Each structure stands twice: as structure tokens, then as C-alpha cells.
């Protein structure tokens with residue numbers, strides 16, 4: 001269930017000269033990564049790994065495992081910033097009852113932020129053989145668990161549930177299968193994602209690779225920050241069309257309500273943990289290369305020493321990926337979606353031994369294994385939702401990983 005491959009962990013962090021492109025330093029096809037605007041952390045090798053047992057106690061289990069691992073570690077850290085010293089990368093499944101949650105402490109982590117760079121190694125220094133990344137070649141796609149038509153039908157059923165008053169909002173997702181000519185090297189996908197989606201968090205954790213625009217929580221000391229997204233429109237054909245679509249999204253009652261549910265769920269989760277909490281009255285527009293979103297940046301200060309995982313546990317699942325009310329939405333997702341989300345729409349990110357870290361919601365992502373990838377995308381369904389429009393929105397979201405695979 002859990003393996004500390006090197007115990008106790010003997011950890012050393014040293015300042016290094018700027019490595020420039022972090023992703024170019026990844027030596028093999030099992031990378032760990034969390035990058036935005038060229039800054040963040042990459043890791044490789046494994047000093048410790050835990051397969052977190054599914055169930056309602058999984059966040060407690062994960063916290064317990066990490067604190068005993070980090071408390072027993074011998075740490076020499078000359079940098080002393082969030083992300084220095086030992087770091088665990090993690091991916092939690094969306095559904096707490098589904099298996100697949102994983103925590104990994106890489107043997108090597110290389111990081112850069114705010115003009116500083118550092119290298120953390122665990123155990124004796126080992127020589128890492130560099131295998132050059134290779135293009136996956138031609139990609140063929142096939143339906144995932146449901147065809148597009150079947151999924152539209154499920155959306156229509158969800159709309160009926162909402163109109164019947166069972167719930168206010170539910171996020172329904174679909175998957176798509178891709179098969180490549182050759183094994184898919186996640187580093188190729190990470191490079192493309194980081195280049196095209198610099199505003200997003202490009203991540204890789206144990207085969208789950210993507211570029212999510214949605215920050216679940218950044219925890220730095222007592223400060224927390226979240227970027228709540230919900231409400232989407234496509235990019236336009238030119239600047240005028242783009243601006244018109246953005247304005248229409250901003251004015252759309254359906255999308256404003258859909259967004260408000262997501263913001264309310266974040267406010268409710270954070271309020272009991274925070275001494276101060278700032279939630280904007282109005283959303284902003286986040287314009288990405290494939291879509292535009294309504295976005296609200298929530299900031300606060302924690303009232304006690306909660307770690308980033310405590311905050312993640314309180315927040316997941318927000319109504320950006322579950323729905324409102326949460327319990328009813330999870331029931332409808334299990335009943336109508338017809339697939340296991342795995343880590344899609346679950347928390348993904350990293351935590352250090354101080355409890356600082358950054359976790360996103362795993363969106364615009366795929367599971368990669370050998371020549372195969374499983375891509376995911378979902379949409380917030382409201383009473384006013386039109387199944388064909390939701391399908392088109394899901395296709396636009398899938399474009400992120402299709403681009404990562406195809407270039």
C-alpha cells in the first residue's frame with residue numbers, strides 16, 4: 001500500500017543556477033511536474049510512494065502518511081522556501097470511493113521561482129540516464145465510455161432532474177480514447193502544453209498529464225488563494241467576435257448562476273478555516289487559447305496551522321466539478337456519467353514538509369499509458385442547458401489534450 005524506498009529519507013536541498021527550461025531537464029518518461037509561466041517544480045525517480053486507500057478517511061490517511069514520512073526525514077535545506085526540502089506530488093481521485101489516489105516523493109526535484117532555483121535530492125546521488133523524448137506519431141481517436149449522442153442524451157436527463165427540483169447544477173463529463181503509433185512520452189505533451197497554455201498549471205503525476213486553468217488552492221504560510229472557474233464560451237473567429245462572445249458570457253444569466261454556485265462552494269469550504277476571506281462580488285473573464293471562462297480569485301488567511309492538504313480536503317469537490325447540492329450532484333454523476341473519472345476533476349498538485357503547496361483541479365488532462373491515452377472534459381449543466389451546446393463546449397475543452405498529443 002505504501003512504500004518508502006529510502007528510509008529514513010535523507011534530503012538535501014541546495015541553491016543552483018537557473019536551469020531555464022525545467023521540462024527539458026526531465027530525464028525519463030515518468031515525470032512529475034507542476035509548471036506555470038516556466039516556474040514551478042519538476043521531479044523524477046521515487047524515494048517513497050503511497051497508494052492511498054479509497055474511502056472517506058483518505059485525506060486523513062494521506063496526511064498521516066506524509067507527516068510520519070517527513071517527521072522521520074533528515075533534512076538539510078539551505079533554501080527554505082515553499083517547495084524546498086522534501087516534496088510529495090499527488091493525485092486524488094474525484095470520487096473518494098474510487099481507487100487510484102497516489103502520493104509520490106520523487107528522488108530528485110528541480111525548481112525555480114521568483115529568480116531563485118534549487119535542487120533537492122534524496123539518498124545517495126545517482127547518475128540519471130537521459131532518454132530523449134520521442135514523438136508519439138499518428139493518433140487515432142475512439143469514443144470513450146459513451147458516444148457523443150449518448151452523452152447528449154445523458155445531459156438531457158440531467159436537465160430534467162434539475163427541472164424536477166432534485167438539484168440546481170451538476171457537472172457531467174465524458175471521455176475519449178486515443179491510440180498513438182508509438183508509446184506516448186508525457187514529456188512531449190508537457191512541452192506542448194506549457195508552451196501553448198502558459199497561464200495554466202501544466203502537470204504530470206503518475207500518468208495523469210494536463211494543463212489546468214483552475215487553481216484549487218495555493219498555500220503559502222497562512223495565505224491561501226483559489227481561482228474559481230465555471231461558465232465557458234468558445235474563442236471567437238477574430239478580435240471582435242472574441243470580445244462579443246466574452247461579453248455575452250459575462251451577461252449570460254445561466255453562466256453567471258453556474259459560476260455563482262462554484263464560488264459559493266469555495267466560500268463555504270474556506271470560511272470555517274480562515275480568519276479573513278476575500279471573495280469578489282463580480283467575476284472576471286479568463287481568456288485561454290481554446291475557451292473563455294468566468295473566473296473569481298478568492299484569497300484569505302488561515303486562522304490556524306492547517307496544511308494545504310487540510311484545505312484541499314475541505315474544498316473538494318467544489319461545484320466547478322461536482323454540482324449543487326454536492327451530495328445530490330455526486331449521485332447524478334454516478335448514475336448518468338457512465339464512467340470512472342479516476343483523477344480527472346480531482347485534486348492534483350504538491351505539498352512540502354511545512355504544509356505549503358499548490359493543488360489544482362485536474363482538468364484538461366488525460367491518463368497516459370503506453371500507446372494509449374484517455375482524455376476527459378466536462379461541463380456544468382443547468383436547467384437552461386442545451387445538450388448540443390454542452391457537447392460543443394466539451395469538445396472545445398478536449399482540444400487542449402488533442403493538441404498535446406498531435407502538436
Ligand SMILES: C=C(O[C@H]1C=CC=C(C(=O)O)[C@@H]1O)C(=O)O
Nearest residue numbers: 229230231232320377378379380
Ligand atoms: C469540468 C470542466 O471545467 C470546469 C471548469 C471551468 C468551466 C466549467 C464549465 O463552464 O462548465 C467547468 O465547471 C472541464 O474542463 O472538464
